Amino acid sequence: MEKKKINSKNLIGQIILLLAIMGAIEFVVSSGRINKLYLASPSQIFQELLDLLTKNILLKHILATISEFLAGYGLSIALGIILGLLFVAFPKVDKFFAPFVSGLMSIPKVAIIPLLTIWFGIGFSSKVVLVFLFSFFTIFFNTISGAKQTSNNYLKVSKVFRASKFQTILKVLLPSAIPSIFAGLRVMAATGITGVIFAEMQASKKGLGFMLSEAAAVYNTPRLFLIIIIVTILSVILVKIVDLFEEKVFLKWKNS
Template identity: 45%
Template sequence: MTLDHAELVADRVVTTESRTPAATRARRLRGALSRRNLAVLGGQLLTVAAVLGLLQWLVDSGRIGTIYLASPTQILRVFPHLIIQEHLFGNLLITLYEAVAGTALAFVIGVSTGIWMGLSRAGERFLNPFVAAAMAVPKVTIIPLLTLYLGVGVNHKIVIVFLFGYFLFVFNTIAGIRQVQDSHLKVARAHGASRIQTIVKVILPSAAPSIVAALRVETGTALVAALFGEIVASKAGLGNMLNRAIGVYDTAKLFALVLSITVFSVLIITAVDQLEKKVLLRWKYV
């Protein structure tokens, strides 16, 4: 073996090893612990501490009344009461169920509608006026009607979440299908792929990034839609808890609930991001 050939083989071994999952994790860890990243993290923590200290001082000094703003310590003291006596996590599960069920319904029906409209010109011509007209209707104006038809139970909020997400899935699916490259379709036809095989193995994978992008947006919107429906009319859920806190001007409880909802939203969005990287679009991150 010549020296040049040996060096080439060594380079290939190093390159292969650097692509292993362990090497990738080690590289990411070194990047996360770099001096620049640690400096940024330190600056962020100092900013948060400064804001919390300022809020605490404004309330404790009486410069802002507690009816308008709650201090961080007051907010923390409210959490045991929310968790034990007002069943924070039980109400959270109700709101999450409404958001997940409405999103799942919007995903299935919206993607199916988008596939039909994206693949069939006749289907698009037939459905487009109805979908466009339905999307133009302000959602807020029909919520009182939904309350009349469905009551104030869980189904009422599921339909509201569905309405907020359905059109997003429809048009993102259509956009994703129209982005399929002609060369991919020609290769599929050249290999004798049937219509169904072309749709399943070429068109839908190509449209997947647009569909997943809609799912990511809907993840944040769904919780807001469920909360909005609960604030309008509900018997339980985080929106109902917000309503009761607003009704008695309990500012500390209100801020505690807003903080809880923010944390839950971040966790849900993070879970969707991981689902995208590990399952839905795993091929993009290999």
Template identity: 50%
Template sequence: MGNKTTTRFNWRMIAGQLALLLFILGAIEYIVSAEIVSSLYLSQPTLVMKEIIRLFWDGEIFHHLSVTLWEFLVGYVLSAVAGIGTGMFLVLIPRAETFFKPFLSALLAVPKVTIIPMLMLWLGIGLSNKIAIVFLFCFFTIAFNTITGIKQTAENHLKVARVFEATKLQTIMKVILPSAAPTIFVALRLSAATGLVGALFGEMMASKDGLGNLLVKATSLYDTTKAFAIITIVTVVSVLIIALIDLLEKKIVLKWKSS
């Protein structure tokens, strides 16, 4: 009975969300077509959808999408490995945390936008520049959340590991990481969205390819429909990436729990 009620509630929730989305899109369609808002500032959803179909049909979007995704993927994976590794290192070696944490906090406080011109000077405007930007947008969130997650490990669980004479590696893999996993995955989700924004921002600043470059060209030509089409594509890609991370979290956490 409870499962049926929950399922019914979920379907009602989804139906309500779709109704709200259709209402918003319908309202935008009306106010633009009725010229209440100029098409220079906003585009009709139907025209945006046609532009998205055209971009994929012509194949124009594939090269730019692959460039942006590759920049994001490399920078994101590097930041995840470095962030989780740094967080574990600082917590598991208390003196290292005391020594290095002020420096990390200071670097975190530096606005990333101010560093981007320097990265262009050091790395040029190619792939390495965008990877570095994505890394900077993601690393600190992952590192600090890893520190927080590990510190939340229950002392009783650590005592049980000691009683069973678990090695340092076994304690990390069987107790510390499973306990910190929810907090770490929160950081990975947040960083996925900000990392993709970082890649786009880098491309908008200086690039020959990528969705950011395509967006700059569209806005410079006052092609509002194409600009909104690109923004929609980026939004969908971001949602899919986060959904993939959610799926990964469920599989990893379930595996840890079963073991």
């Protein structure tokens, strides 16, 4: 009960602070103390939102960005976890491929957007590949780090019971890696969205990144702030979904 009261007080305080900041911004912009080119007031941003919703423009771009993100995110999760566990289960594989993986990770992802555009065009595929590149190494190395924390006692027991490599990976290494995996998923939620936005800004005809690029070209400050807010909200929602999934599904599975 006491904890709920504290949380309620914190929430009320946060709302008051947010409203105060919004009110201050509204005042300084509306009064002309700050040029509207540099900062958009909350009322301008809200009006921009209404305009885009009325014209049925915003939703299709949001859905395009989300679909590109989810495809790349899902692919990076699947391959990152599988390869990470295999690298721990087979140390010789890890030693052989480690230099190549480190080299690939060091490539600046933004710099290869032009190449991805040449290879895959400006459509769906190039965005998915970039999200994958932004996200894969995080989940891959987090999986390795978590799996390597597996207690030796568990590994010894699996050997005593003559567990196969597959059984050891599934029943021993994977449960140990779950906390690190979910830590990586939280980071990926932000970096993956960043990857989509970058790609859409460079070469795309739809998506929030495309809208951001168009708004910047015509100095539409309210739209720029609106898109930034939407992207931020999407990232927060994705992180919360990961937290909920960990709490409701994987922790129960691990404990069982």
